[in-house]
Amino acid sequence: MALQESDRSQIIAWLDSEQDYLSGIGLYARLGRNQILKKVFPGKEAKYRRKLTYELSKLVGKPLVSIPVSVPESKELKPSSLPPVVLPEVETGLGGSLPKVMARVIREYGKLYTRRSMDHKAIKAIPPDNRPENVLARKKLLDQMAVASLRMDELFLAKSAFEKDGTLPDEVTLFPKRVREVDPLISRDEIQKQLANTKKSLNKDLSLMRRLALTDRMNTD
Secondary structure, three states: OOOOHHHHHHHHHHHOOOOOHHHHHHHHHHHOOOHHHHHHOOOOHHHHHHHHHHHHHHHHOOOOOOOOOOOOOOHHHOHHHOOOOOOHHHHOOOOOOOOHHHHHHHHHHHHHHHHHHHHHHHHHHOOOOOOHHHHHHHHHHHHHHHHHHHHHHHHHHHHHHHHHHOOOOOHHHHOOOOHHHHOOOOOHHHHHHHHHHHHHHHHHHHHHHHHHHHHHHHHHO
16 A cells, blocks of 8 residues: 555655654554564664664665664664564564464474475385285375375465565464364264274275285286
């Protein structure tokens, strides 16, 4: 959304002044687009003064100006420790000021990536012949990898949106509660019954595949 001329004039006037930090925060809180930066700027002048100046300059298309001479220089403002142009929260990793929901996104994505890599190695370890047990084992691993990939796509979209403009995903939607948390009435016996049915179905499929393989050999002979 384009700035109104009056808002643009206020930002330019601030950039051309001594750049009072509190006034700058007020301008960015009202006119800035990054919700994360609006939360981290207050109370952190030494760390984010240059970042605030940069963000306000960006809003009006004005080249980044230097820190006014009248502002005492802080050791924290040395070039080696200036905050990067990208969102500082993204670079802090799972610690620091990274929002809790984004920490969950990154943590789960890493676990899924590792699990999918292990499944891929497991597929390579399966003998290449098409014996029923090998076919079934490959299918199970491929299904697991497909599910992991779909979930990783969801998490990647959430991470990309956050890195782009600070948009946070809806935590309830992205991390729905597990069935046992939503419905405490499901008993351990019911869960065991569901697992037994799944195992029975797999054994049935395996038996069928073995009979088909035996039939093929008999026809070949």
